[in-house]
Each structure stands twice: as structure tokens, then as C-alpha cells.
Amino acid sequence: MVASCLRLERNLRLISKKATGEGLAEAAFDEMNGGPNGSAGVRSAYEGLHRWLGEQSPEFFNTRRSQAELFFRRVGITFAVYGDNETSERLIPFDIIPRVLTKPEWSFLERGLKQRVTALNAFLADIYGPQECIKAGIVPADLIYRNPYYRLEMKDQRVPHDIYVHIAGIDVVRVGPEEFYVLEDNARTPSGVSYMLENREVMMRLFPELFAHHRVAPVENYPDALLATLRSVVPASGNRDPVVALLTPGRYNSAFYEHSFLADKLGVELVEASDLFVQDDIVYMRTTQGPTRVDVIYRRIDDEYLDPLVFRPDSVLGLPGIMGAYKAGNVTLANAVGTGISDDKAVYTYMPEIVRFFTGEDPILQNVPTWRCREPAALSHVLANLSELVVKEVNGSGGYGMLVGPHATRRELDEFSRKLKHAPDNFIAQPTLALSTCPTFVASGVAPRHVDLRPFVLSGADEIRIVPGGLTRVALKEGSLVVNSSQGGGTKDTWVLDA
Amino acid sequence: MLSRTADSLFWLSRYSERADFVARILDATVRLASLPQSYAGESNEWESALAVAGDADLFRSLYSGANEDTVRDFLAFSPANPSSIRNCIEVARENARSVRTALTVEMWDDLNCAWLEIKKYDNSISREEFSRFLDWVKKVVLALDGSAYRTMLRNDAFWFTRLGSAIERADNTARILDVKYHLLLPATERVGGSLDYFQWTTILREVSALTAYHWVYRESVKPWLVADLLILNGQMPRSFANCYEILVRHLDLIADAYGRRGASQRIASGTLAKLKGTKISEIFEGGLHEFVTDFVADNNRLGSAIAEQYLS
Numbered sequence: 001m002v003a004s005c006l007r008l009e010r011n012l013r014l015i016s017k018k019a020t021g022e023g024l025a026e027a028a029f030d031e032m033n034g035g036p037n038g039s040a041g042v043r044s045a046y047e048g049l050h051r052w053l054g055e056q057s058p059e060f061f062n063t064r065r066s067q068a069e070l071f072f073r074r075v076g077i078t079f080a081v082y083g084d085n086e087t088s089e090r091l092i093p094f095d096i097i098p099r100v101l102t103k104p105e106w107s108f109l110e111r112g113l114k115q116r117v118t119a120l121n122a123f124l125a126d127i128y129g130p131q132e133c134i135k136a137g138i139v140p141a142d143l144i145y146r147n148p149y150y151r152l153e154m155k156d157q158r159v160p161h162d163i164y165v166h167i168a169g170i171d172v173v174r175v176g177p178e179e180f181y182v183l184e185d186n187a188r189t190p191s192g193v194s195y196m197l198e199n200r201e202v203m204m205r206l207f208p209e210l211f212a213h214h215r216v217a218p219v220e221n222y223p224d225a226l227l228a229t230l231r232s233v234v235p236a237s238g239n240r241d242p243v244v245a246l247l248t249p250g251r252y253n254s255a256f257y258e259h260s261f262l263a264d265k266l267g268v269e270l271v272e273a274s275d276l277f278v279q280d281d282i283v284y285m286r287t288t289q290g291p292t293r294v295d296v297i298y299r300r301i302d303d304e305y306l307d308p309l310v311f312r313p314d315s316v317l318g319l320p321g322i323m324g325a326y327k328a329g330n331v332t333l334a335n336a337v338g339t340g341i342s343d344d345k346a347v348y349t350y351m352p353e354i355v356r357f358f359t360g361e362d363p364i365l366q367n368v369p370t371w372r373c374r375e376p377a378a379l380s381h382v383l384a385n386l387s388e389l390v391v392k393e394v395n396g397s398g399g400y401g402m403l404v405g406p407h408a409t410r411r412e413l414d415e416f417s418r419k420l421k422h423a424p425d426n427f428i429a430q431p432t433l434a435l436s437t438c439p440t441f442v443a444s445g446v447a448p449r450h451v452d453l454r455p456f457v458l459s460g461a462d463e464i465r466i467v468p469g470g471l472t473r474v475a476l477k478e479g480s481l482v483v484n485s486s487q488g489g490g491t492k493d494t495w496v497l498d499a
Numbered sequence: 500m501l502s503r504t505a506d507s508l509f510w511l512s513r514y515s516e517r518a519d520f521v522a523r524i525l526d527a528t529v530r531l532a533s534l535p536q537s538y539a540g541e542s543n544e545w546e547s548a549l550a551v552a553g554d555a556d557l558f559r560s561l562y563s564g565a566n567e568d569t570v571r572d573f574l575a576f577s578p579a580n581p582s583s584i585r586n587c588i589e590v591a592r593e594n595a596r597s598v599r600t601a602l603t604v605e606m607w608d609d610l611n612c613a614w615l616e617i618k619k620y621d622n623s624i625s626r627e628e629f630s631r632f633l634d635w636v637k638k639v640v641l642a643l644d645g646s647a648y649r650t651m652l653r654n655d656a657f658w659f660t661r662l663g664s665a666i667e668r669a670d671n672t673a674r675i676l677d678v679k680y681h682l683l684l685p686a687t688e689r690v691g692g693s694l695d696y697f698q699w700t701t702i703l704r705e706v707s708a709l710t711a712y713h714w715v716y717r718e719s720v721k722p723w724l725v726a727d728l729l730i731l732n733g734q735m736p737r738s739f740a741n742c743y744e745i746l747v748r749h750l751d752l753i754a755d756a757y758g759r760r761g762a763s764q765r766i767a768s769g770t771l772a773k774l775k776g777t778k779i780s781e782i783f784e785g786g787l788h789e790f791v792t793d794f795v796a797d798n799n800r801l802g803s804a805i806a807e808q809y810l811s
Contacts, residue, residue, distance in 0.1 A: 286501065287501055
């Protein structure tokens with residue numbers, strides 16, 4: 001434990017030198033202009049884009065941006081923001097300047113992502129099976145057993161093909177030309193892939209000339225890859241030609257557009273729980289021609305709402321008996337029940353050890369150095385340096401319940417200090433990373449804004465599939481590091497250049 | 500296809516058809532109300548529009564009296580009236596949103612744009628703007644129907660949209676006849692008078708059949724011929740006979756595709772046979788009002804049978 005704290009502290013100094021809150025954007029690595037302050041000159045991957053940006057007038061960007069917005073609104077790509085009564089359907093702001101990655105950068109990420117997701121699946125099979133990693137002291141037992149996302153119902157329950165996380169969204173941030181970190185593993189029901197696809201669609205409509213001058217790797221095969229992945233994990237008792245359905249909580253869910261979009265592209269039924277019923281441990285959907293057996297369910301409903309007989313009894317979104325059918329091996333749920341534990345922020349801190357233990361390799365993608373506030377030495381360090389750190393609630397998501405030290409007021413800092421002392425187990429802390437910036441079209445013109453990247457990793461019985469790129473999220477407010485759409489973030493098209 | 504998907508397609512078609520119907524009723528009423536009293540008659544035409552296109556009890560719980568302002572508000576904009584044009588478009592769009600995958604892009608685009616657009620309107624608009632608004636509503640429904648015809652695959656999804664609009668049309672035509680049957684009494688009762696003439700032509704306008712009437716009958720407007728056109732004439736898109744030809748045809752297509760017939764096929768073909776074997780004079784002998792009341796009951800029975808057989 002002491003050793004790990006020391007190692008983390010050394011890392012912090014490294015990063016803090018670059019990032020001290022104010023002026024973070026100047027300190028950050030800019031993906032177009034190279035080092036801080038554009039000192040390194042335009043990077044080769046961005047040369048074409050840089051030239052093109054210089055040739056266009058501000059009016060050109062303005063008209064293109066409003067055309068993009070019109071496109072998104074007309075096709076109905078909207079999301080709902082919880083607690084926002086006024087506008088129940090909003091657009092995620094779209095930035096028309098793409099983010100560019102080179103082939104070598106992407107190959108590196110791709111190898112790292114495959115390794116990490118392989119380890120995640122092995123870890124889940126282990127903690128719900130023989131628990132070797134607990135016995136070997138890789139992760140503390142109480143972190144698993146006392147974790148609200150550990151599903152006792154899944155202990156010693158084999159899942160088809162031993163795959164738990166069929167669809168993962170791994171959030172990656174960049175701080176330098178060669179430095180990428182994994183910020184979060186989203187292993188429950190990661191969303192955003194529809195934006196990856198629609199952003200590309202709208203870019204190709206608006207800027208055909210840009211695509212003519214760049215060899216941009218396509219992403220449009222994602223639905224095919226997803227369908228192949230889902231069909232590959234059909235349970236042994238299932239149909240030879242598997243029936244796949246996408247289970248949505250319904251049209252009031254914030255990601256409903258994405259659910260219907262994906263079902264359409266996959267060519268599978270978009271079902272709500274009321275369209276399904278369970279008889280003799282088999283799941284059927286109600287169709288105009290009578291009951292049809294369902295073999296694989298891509299569910300976009302959280303564990304706790306899935307089956308009112310097993311989890312929350314007040315859930316109206318769930319399907320009574322689906323867990324029975326699941327445990328009887330008659331239906332595959334993607335993702336599996338109980339994957340929440342692997343995207344838990346406390347478990348995250350053990351990922352380097354988990355990767356080493358299950359793959360026998362050193363992790364290709366590093367974690368952001370992280371203090372586990374559950375450890376007393378780490379806690380006192382965090383309390384002493386709160387104004388320089390980002391503190392996250394272990395079970396929070398979507399940017400809620402998070403403190404960005406350098407941007408916080410005295411009162412917010414005091415409040416978080418109290419929270420930390422009261423329940424240290426609930427928090428982790430990370431240095432304020434100088435997230436890389438990309439040129440972004442904002443009110444004042446083209447300016448650098450911080451970005452992250454969410455690639456989507458598909459694990460099937462046959463192979464792991466990743467389409468090149470992912471969803472780039474951008475913090476549109478100057479200096480802001482929070483990219484979540486619920487907190488005013490936007491998105492960009494992400495280009496992986498083939499040559 | 501999921502039963503819920505079929506249900507949403509059926510109801511989105513019903514509601515868009517209803518939006519068109521309410522717009523036509525309002526349009527004809529505005530026209531009738533602009534005539535001098537001696538042509539339009541003593542009765543309150545807004546009261547009559549309300550009786551055809553709305554729920555009069557609900558109206559009376561919300562407003563103190565039926566006049567241009569209150570009926571316009573209730574039938575076109577009121578969120579409290581489930582059949583107001585605004586609600587029809589919202590419900591149709593909600594149904595569409597939950598079954599996006601079963602619609603073509605064009606249909607979704609039509610409905611979603613209409614839904615975005617209708618937010619701009621409320622009852623404060625002038626008479627002229629209101630009449631442009633009614634034209635717009637009719638165009639939206641035409642566009643949606645056109646998109647369905649031109650872009651949908653000819654499979655069960657398309658057939659359920661046809662069922663929804665045909666059953667709604669039949670119900671709408673029946674509503675007009677039910678409220679105005681007293682104007683359509685046979686020749687022996689009372690003929691002519693400019694007052695009745697404008698009432699009859701209003702009925703024809705409500706079903707956009709004024710020109711069609713002249714083409715079919717080649718004589719001046721006679722009440723029993725108006726009834727014949729709306730009930731028995733298979734050429735008339737909104738007649739009972741044509742609606743039931745559509746219903747029978749599409750229910751048969753569904754039964755063939757699914758390899759099974761049921762109560763809805765039986766009821767629909769029974770009603771069509773009855774319409775085909777009846778003359779307008781026989782309808783008047785038995786009582787127009789009774790005939791229409793029976794038809795409405797049969798039409799509702801068909802709706803329940805379709806729901807039970809396919810939509811749940």
C-alpha cells in the first residue's frame with residue numbers, strides 16, 4: 001500500500017507541473033498545434049485540416065454549423081436531461097471541426113483497449129467464479145463483497161461463452177503526444193455510439209471536400225460488428241438463427257434516440273419490457289403473429305430495474321422472470337448482470353494489477369494516477385491538496401457528484417472536505433489532468449478546447465471488434481475539463497487517418 | 500412485428516387522420532359562420548362543429564359557451580381535448596417516436612417537423628392566420644399519407660397504417676351523419692330552401708366532396724344523394740363503403756401473410772357485404788339515424804377485434 005502511494009505521488013508531481021488550474025489550456029497538449037502554446041508547430045496529421053481552417057471565413061462555419069443543427073433536430077437526435085423540465089428534448093452541441101488521430105496512435109490504443117477489455121471479462125468471470133484474484137491479494141475482498149454493484153445472484157452462475165462485457169466504452173484522455181490514460185471503464189450500458197455514427201454522417205454531408213483529401217477510416221460498419229457480436233453469444237439452447245432484441249426503458253429515457261437508432265441499424269426489434277413475457281424460463285416477445293422466442297437481449301436497462309422479482313420490486317421497466325430465464329441459460333443478456341462492479345471507480349484503481357494478473361502482460365494503457373481515499377495515507381494527502389485535485393464519487397456517473405479542485409470555490413472545497421472525512425470509502429481523487437485540446441468552433445472563432453475519447457469495444461464469442469475512432473467529447477466552455485453532455489459538453493467527429 | 504409496433508402504427512394513422520378531419524370541420528364552419536344569418540340558419544354552427552368533432556361534455560366543463568373563440572381553441576389547440584389538432588399531432592408523433600424503426604425517414608420527418616411547427620401556433624392568431632393554419636394541417640396529413648404510400652415497404656407495417664386511417668375515416672364520416680342526419684331527410688319531408696342548401700354543401704365540404712358530388716350525380720345538391728355519397732358510394736374516399744373496402748383488403752393481406760383469419764376479418768367483410776347489399780331508399784325506410792348508430796357500433800366492434808387479434 002505504501003509503495004503504491006509513493007508511486008502515485010511521483011506521478012502527480014509530473015502532471016501537476018503542467019497543470020495548475022488557471023491557464024490549463026495553455027499548459028495542455030494541443031492535438032493540432034503540438035506542444036503547449038503551439039510551440040511544436042502543426043502536427044502532420046492536422047496539416048490538411050489546418051490549411052482548410054485557414055481558408056474558410058467565419059460565416060462559412062456559422063452556416064455549416066446551423067445546417068448541422070438542423071440535420072440533428074430533424075432526424076430527432078436528442079437527449080433528455082434529468083431534472084430539466086423546461087426542454088425535455090435537447091440537442092448535444094456538435095462541433096464541426098473533426099478530431100484527428102494517426103494510424104500508429106490508433107493501433108496503439110486498439111491494442112491497449114483489447115488487452116484491457118480482455119482483462120475486464122476475465123476479472124468478472126473470476127469474481128463471480130473461483131475468485132483467484134481475491135485469494136492472490138490483487139483486490140481486497142471487502143471491495144468486492146461490500147460493493148453495491150456486486151451481484152450475489154451471479155456468483156457461480158456461468159454466462160454464455162464466459163463473456164460479461166460485450167459492449168464496453170472506455171474513456172481515454174490524452175496529455176501528450178505519446179501519453180494516453182484510461183479515465184473510466186464503462187461496462188454497464190455505455191451510450192454515445194449513435195453520436196459517433198451520426199456525427200460522421202453529418203460531416204460527410206457538410207464537408208465532402210475534406211473527406212476527398214483525407215483517408216478517413218470508416219465507422220459505419222459498427223452496427224454490423226455489434227450484430228455479429230450479439231449473434232455470436234447465443235445461448236446453447238437458443239435458435240440456430242438467433243433472435244436478437246434491444247430492450248429499452250422506453251421513450252422517456254435520456255438515450256432513447258440511441259436505442260431506436262441502433263435497433264433500426266441492427267435490424268432487430270426495439271422492445272420494452274411490456275413487449276416481452278417469460279414462460280417456462282424462456283423469454284418471448286408479443287408479436288402480431290403470436291409469441292416469438294428471444295435468444296439475445298441487448299439491454300439498455302440497469303441491473304436494478306431488470307427484474308422486479310429479483311431486484312427493485314417497484315421497477316415498472318423490468319421483466320418479471322427474466323433472471324430465471326437468464327440463470328437457466330435460455331437467454332443471453334448483453335451486458336451480463338453484475339458488470340457494474342468492473343466500472344466501479346474504486347475497482348478502477350486496481351486495473352493495472354488486474355490486467356497484469358489476468359493477461360500476464362504489462363498494461364499497454366495506463367490508468368490515471370489515482371488516490372484511493374479508503375487508504376488513510378492517501379486520504380490525508382488528498383485533503384491537504386484538495387484544490388489541485390479532481391475528486392470523484394466512487395458510484396457517481398455522468399459528471400454528477402464530482403469536484404474539480406482548481407475550479408472550485410472555497411465553500412465547495414470545504415463541503416467536499418467534510419464529505420471526504422465522513423465517508424472516505426466513497427471517493428477517489430486524481431490529479432487535475434491537462435487534457436489535450438483540439439481546435440473547436442466557438443463564439444469567438446476557432447479556439448482550443450479540452451477533449452476526451454470514448455472508443456467502443458465489442459467482445460464476442462469469436463473475436464473482439466473495435467471500429468476505428470469512437471466518440472470525442474469536448475468541453476465547450478473555455479478552460480472547462482468536464483466533457484459530459486449532461487454538463488454542457490459537446491461532441492466531435494473522430495477521424496483515424498488510414499495513411 | 501411487435502404488437503406494440505403495430506399498435507403505434509395503427510394509432511399514429513388514426514390520430515393524423517383525425518387531425519385532418521378536425522381541420523376540415525373547422526374550415527367548413529368558418530365558411531358557414533361567415534354567411535349572413537338568413538343563409539346559415541338559426542342554429543349555432545360552432546355548436547354543431549363541436550358536436551361533430553369533439554366531446555361536448557368536456558367542452559362545457561372547460562368553457563362557458565360555444566362561440567368562434569372557444570370552439571376554435573377547444574378543437575384546434577386545447578391540450579385538455581384529446582382530439583384537438585395539437586393533441587392529435589402530438590400523440591401521432593409520440594407514437595411515431597416509439598416506433599421509429601418501423602417508419603421510413605420521410606414519414607418521421609413529416610411528423611417531427613409538424614410537431615416542431617405546431618408549437619408556434621396558438622389561439623391568439625387572426626382569422627386569416629387560422630385559415631392558413633388549417634390549410635397547413637391538411638397539407639401535413641397529405642404529406643404524411645403520401646410518404647407512407649411512396650416510401651413504406653408493402654408489408655404488415657404499411658397495412659396497419661391503412662387500417663388505422665380507414666377505421667378513423669369511417670368513424671369521422673359517421674360522426675357527421677350522426678349529427679346532421681336531420682338535414683338529410685328524404686325528399687318527401689321538405690325540399691329546398693337556401694338555408695338547407697348551405698347546410699348540405701357544408702357537409703360536402705367537410706368531407707371535401709363538393710366537386711365530387713357534381714361529378715357523380717350530375718345534378719343539384721339533394722340531401723338523399725348526399726347521404727348516398729357518404730354511405731354507399733364506393734368511389735367516394737370517405738364513404739363507409741370505400742373505408743370498408745380498404746379495411747377488408749388490408750385485413751385480408753394481413754391474414755394471408757400470417758396464415759390465419761380471425762374475428763376482425765369476419766366483422767369487416769360482414770359490414771362490407773351489408774353496405775353492398777343496401778340501397779339508400781332502404782336506409783331511409785329503416786331510419787337514417789338508426790342505420791348510422793348501428794354502423795358506429797359495428798365500426799367500434801371492429802376496432803376492438805383488431806386490437807385483440809393483433810395489437811396486444
